[in-house]
Amino acid sequence: MGGIEFLKGHGTQNDFVLLPDAAGELDLTPARVAALCDRRRGLGADGVLRVVRSAALGVDSAAEWFMDYRNADGSIAEMCGNGVRVFARYLVEAGLEQGPEFAVGSRAGDRPVRVHADRSVTVHMGPARITGSSVAIVGGREMSGVAVDVGNPHLVSTLDDDVSALDLRDAPRYDHDFFPQGVNLEFVNVLDGDALRMRVYERGVGETRACGTGTVAAVAAALHLAGTDHGSSTVDIPGGRVSVSVDREDSTLTGPAEFVARGELDETWWLRQR
Numbered sequence: 001m002g003g004i005e006f007l008k009g010h011g012t013q014n015d016f017v018l019l020p021d022a023a024g025e026l027d028l029t030p031a032r033v034a035a036l037c038d039r040r041r042g043l044g045a046d047g048v049l050r051v052v053r054s055a056a057l058g059v060d061s062a063a064e065w066f067m068d069y070r071n072a073d074g075s076i077a078e079m080c081g082n083g084v085r086v087f088a089r090y091l092v093e094a095g096l097e098q099g100p101e102f103a104v105g106s107r108a109g110d111r112p113v114r115v116h117a118d119r120s121v122t123v124h125m126g127p128a129r130i131t132g133s134s135v136a137i138v139g140g141r142e143m144s145g146v147a148v149d150v151g152n153p154h155l156v157s158t159l160d161d162d163v164s165a166l167d168l169r170d171a172p173r174y175d176h177d178f179f180p181q182g183v184n185l186e187f188v189n190v191l192d193g194d195a196l197r198m199r200v201y202e203r204g205v206g207e208t209r210a211c212g213t214g215t216v217a218a219v220a221a222a223l224h225l226a227g228t229d230h231g232s233s234t235v236d237i238p239g240g241r242v243s244v245s246v247d248r249e250d251s252t253l254t255g256p257a258e259f260v261a262r263g264e265l266d267e268t269w270w271l272r273q274r
């Protein structure tokens, strides 16, 4: 086995280890993902993005490249809105896509992207479907929320008090019967007609500084509560700001994609993590 190439990047400080693996040869076990994402014994990240050809995985996708996304605890998720921006920028900079427009495969389906000259990326995230209502519990406080499916599950609770003050150190509770596969929990302030503030507690990760699918869910939920299904908004998260547009058929997410480092994993370390 040769050295394993990696890159470290982030989208609004939701950070990822990218593993280029065109032929799908890496044995990416949950234990290896969890070790890579650990901030003390690994590189540290909220998730792993394996860059693999759709054909190598036998995935039914028109997109040449598939984003094999894993959460920091090793679990698999359908989609990652911040990750797909970083993934798209990697494909262009590595010369694997000519850009600026192409599609990226994901477990939630193909996602058309546009990589802009300023390195930001716009992603067509597909429809954000309102699937009902449920409750999140933070420190004994019940917060009603709007359930939204953006390819992965979300529950968006809109609060009158400042979400910056919420204590999210412990995992909030939610209705496991309503969300048998788990859920990403967003806490939102509506600042004015077209600006939101959000914090998020991600399934399989914990609190992160941003969640792209979560920002789309937040805008869709805020529009739903205002009695409409289309509109645009900025969303401020602890890691920065993104722009979101939602209509009945599609949604778009625009935000930054940054690279921090690239290198090679130590082979002995990798083989010890099973």
Ligand SMILES: N[C@@H](CCC[C@H](N)C(=O)O)C(=O)O
Binding pocket: 014, 047, 071, 076, 077, 078, 079, 080, 081, 082, 083, 152, 153, 184, 202, 203, 204, 205, 208, 210, 211, 212, 213, 214
């Ligand atoms: N941070 C991501 C979402 C990653 C997946 C999520 N934790 C899940 O399990 O559904 C984003 O930017 O969308």
